[in-house]
Amino acid sequence: MTANTTASTAPEALEADVCIVGAGPVGVTLACRLAQHGMKIVIIDRADLPPMENPAFDGRAYAISAGSRHLLEDAGIWARLPMQACDIREIRVTDGRPGRPPSRLFLEFGPDDADEPFGAMIEARALRVALNAALYATPGITVFAPDEARVTRNADGAVIRTTSGRVINARLVIAAEGRRSPLREQARIPVTRLPYNQCGIICAVAHERPHEGRALEHFLPAGPFAQLPMAPTPDYPNLSAVVWTESEKVAYRQAELPHEAFAHEIRRRMGDDWLGALTPVGRRWVYPLSAQYAQRYVDTRLALVGDSAHGMHPIAGQGLNLGFRDIVALVDIVTEAHARGGDVGAPDVLRAYQARCRPANLLMLAATDMLERVFGNDNPVLRVARDVGLAAINRITPLRRGFARQAMGL
Structure with missing residues (x-):
């Protein structure tokens, strides 16, 4: 009833x-x-x-792990989604600085690391x-x-x-x-x-090239920058969500930038141009971060x-x-x-x-x-250590797959 x-x-x-x-x-x-x-x-x-x-469309989306998707399916919720979800099939973890190419040492999870997609992106609406x-x-x-x-x-x-x-x-x-x-x-x-004195900027970007289900976690001195693949809409055939961490003052200032300047700042934090030309779409949201x-x-x-x-x-x-x-x-x-x-x-x-x-x-x-404290700084010694650590995990298949299963909630 x-x-x-x-x-x-x-x-x-x-x-x-x-x-x-x-x-x-x-x-x-x-x-x-x-x-x-x-x-x-x-x-x-x-x-x-x-x-x-x-x-x-307002740019907000949820990253749903594989285990959470199974729960939503069992609850009768997933089948009632009124629009398509987007499977996350690859995740690349990199380290770098804004405006520079990412480190050549990285961690990547791919189809060989799991029997199903790592998760899915669904719009909040x-x-x-x-x-x-x-x-x-x-x-x-x-x-x-x-x-x-x-x-x-x-x-x-x-x-x-x-x-x-x-x-x-x-x-x-x-x-x-x-x-x-x-x-x-x-x-x-x-x-x-645990206050972090940081804010997360949340928005969406349309891009020139398809994402092929790949997500990016790019660690920067001010905090992580994530690109998460989203399903196409009638207006945007190639679409991704962006979650971008900055200090409180910088975050609000960046979120209020004119359209072209805001797009430029996103491109500087992507690490490379694998998605091609980017265009911010929808609203920009700023949320204080804490634990x-x-x-x-x-x-x-x-x-x-x-x-x-x-x-x-x-x-x-x-x-x-x-x-x-x-x-x-x-x-x-x-x-x-x-x-x-x-x-x-x-x-x-x-x-x-x-x-x-x-x-x-x-x-x-x-x-x-x-992770936030180790990766969210520009200490040169820590930069070398974390890059070597990412590369080591990437080379040890059982360890990499163990991390993947944990993130998937399985």
């Missing part, structure tokens, strides 16, 4: 196994997967969901349409949006009251609200934050997922994919408890989720933080 909050009178309390607060990609995917296992799910979001389906379609088509999910939740939790369960007057009794509440999670704050879960992690993922009748639990530097493109890994773990643990007639919000269930996810997530966060 699906519903939107339009009634002015409060109905009797709804009984749910799980209440999810936050209808972003992580929250919706989790709702669909739990409902597919016969659980009663309520999902609440303060935004009205259909208006988020902006039909205009396409994923939002697919999420909404799956959410309203999956039996067992009740949607309250736009609405806001006030949550009371105790050892026996949780009571959720919405601003529209709805009352939900649930065994478990999931915070999928993003980095500034109110439920996490309410539970007084400490958060450690953070919650000291614990659980509290009484509460679990944190996605950015509510962790956030990291986009240097390896793992932020959203790490949230999807949370879902895989939580679905396994919660549905097992549900299948045996147990309490899905019991302390042992929550402890199992935290034990499975938090250590691995911390390792990934530490790895991305180390």
Whole structure:
């Protein structure tokens, strides 16, 4: 069952196994997967969901790892994408300086390193349409949006009251609200934050030559520059996403450059001209970059997922994919408890989720933080060491394939 909050009178309390607060990609995917296992799910979001389906191209896209794609397929979301995704079939990792050719020592992942594409790029607008379609088509999910939740939790369960007057009794509440999670704050879960004093510039570029499914991660002194292959559109047969890291002041200044000057700065950071002439298209977005992690993922009748639990530097493109890994773990643990007639919000269930996810997530966060600090500088000694390291990994096939599988989330 699906519903939107339009009634002015409060109905009797709804009984749910799980209440999810936050209808972003992580929250919706989790709702669909739990409902597919016969659980009663309520999902609440303060935004009205259909208006988020902006039909205009705006340059934003998601890099979805192979493992995350399997999850979206299982959740019934991938098949509902209204436009084509683009497979990532090659990834080249290089080092250099703006305006100069990349180092001749590099790391490259190709078709011989995996049995399937490393991942796929999908436009943000396409994923939002697919999420909404799956959410309203999956039996067992009740949607309250736009609405806001006030949550009371105790050892026996949780009571959720919405601003529209709805009352939900649930065994478990999931915070999928993003980095500034109110439920996490309410539970007084400490958060450690690592500021980078950097911003990411996000845009798209049309280019002269086809990308052939190749992605580029080009490390520069100010931070990584990534080119990610996108599917063609009617207006742009050759299209890529760009994620470009700079210091805060430089990022905003670069993003405001006139069109030709902005295109010139992108070309300087590509390392070479393998894509031919470049033309920026769509909007330019600037986001402050930081990492953070919650000291614990659980509290009484509460679990944190996605950015509510962790956030990291986009240097390896793992932020959203790490949230999807949370879902895989939580679905396994919660549905097992549900299948045996147990309490899905019991302390042992929550402890199992935290034990499975938090250590691995911390390792990934530490790895991305180390990559940013090692590659995000112009120290000549470190430059030589990291270039030699990339070349060494490139030559050791089992090691290279191991890195590839880790990045794919398999």
